[in-house]
Amino acid sequence: MKKLFATFTVIAMLAFGGVAVAQEAEAAPAAEPAVEQVDENAPVEEVAAPAEEATGMVALHKTLKTKFIEGGAGFMALTLVTLVFGLALCIERIIYLSLSKTNTKVLLAKIEEALNSKGIDAALEVCRETRGPVASIFYQGLSRYNEGIDVVEKTVASYGGVQLGLLEKNLSWITLFIAIAPSLGFLGTIIGMIEAFDKIQQVGDISATVVAGGIKVALLTTLLGLIIAVILQLFYNYILSLIEGLVNEMEDSSISLLDIVVAYDKKQK
Numbered sequence: 001m002k003k004l005f006a007t008f009t010v011i012a013m014l015a016f017g018g019v020a021v022a023q024e025a026e027a028a029p030a031a032e033p034a035v036e037q038v039d040e041n042a043p044v045e046e047v048a049a050p051a052e053e054a055t056g057m058v059a060l061h062k063t064l065k066t067k068f069i070e071g072g073a074g075f076m077a078l079t080l081v082t083l084v085f086g087l088a089l090c091i092e093r094i095i096y097l098s099l100s101k102t103n104t105k106v107l108l109a110k111i112e113e114a115l116n117s118k119g120i121d122a123a124l125e126v127c128r129e130t131r132g133p134v135a136s137i138f139y140q141g142l143s144r145y146n147e148g149i150d151v152v153e154k155t156v157a158s159y160g161g162v163q164l165g166l167l168e169k170n171l172s173w174i175t176l177f178i179a180i181a182p183s184l185g186f187l188g189t190i191i192g193m194i195e196a197f198d199k200i201q202q203v204g205d206i207s208a209t210v211v212a213g214g215i216k217v218a219l220l221t222t223l224l225g226l227i228i229a230v231i232l233q234l235f236y237n238y239i240l241s242l243i244e245g246l247v248n249e250m251e252d253s254s255i256s257l258l259d260i261v262v263a264y265d266k267k268q269k
Contacts, residue, residue, distance in 0.1 A: 023110065083228040111127070113259075133166065136159070175236065184225050190218075191219055
């Protein structure tokens with residue numbers, strides 16, 4: 001329930017930011033500020049670096065807003081929604097995978113110590129108090145120790161597949177948004193080209209201004225879609241690298257656990 005609440009919170013925050021950008025883009029541009037008269041004889045003051053950076057940020061913001069409006073605020077906002085939801089899912093996966101990491105060496109040492117001193121029940125308690133998929137796999141395997149070493153091995157392998165499925169949860173949705181973003185951009189391009197040809201038909205003559213304006217509007221949606229796809233793809237590959245690291249850790253630690261259980265079983269016999 002906490003994970004679901006955190007996911008919806010991230011989505012709501014990102015969605016609110018996207019809607020705010022769209023609303024600001026749809027609003028009419030502010031009037032140009034009045035030109036102040038400057039005394040030519042007045043001494044020239046040096047502009048501080050932070051002021052220059054602030055001016056640059058304002059100029060960048062105005063440029064992005066202008067391009068957003070030129071591409072069609074409604075359609076550009078629809079494309080931006082894919083970034084909002086895609087980033088929300090990526091952030092949720094990164095948080096989940098980061099919390100799933102376990103110091104397997106310390107965990108294996110505690111389990112071995114618990115087995116040698118107090119037995120299976122103590123080792124199960126260690127796994128129960130440890131967070132992460134590795135501890136869950138260990139718990140499922142040790143809980144079937146009385147059924148034999150072969151059952152323990154099969155249980156560890158089977159439950160490892162279950163944990164892998166949990167690690168890869170929502171990845172299909174991320175790939176969906178990666179595919180949708182450029183598709184919406186291409187769709188906007190086609191619509192923009194159609195509008196450009198409609199204007200040409202209405203004018204009755206091929207005007208460079210009309211053609212260039214329509215093509216520019218069309219290409220802006222494609223640009224935004226490709227940028228969103230690249231951003232989500234980078235997050236997706238990072239998530240895959242986290243999953244691969246966790247899977248390798250699960251496989252390696254599972255082999256070590258079986259070695260510990262086999263050594264403990266020989267002592268009991």
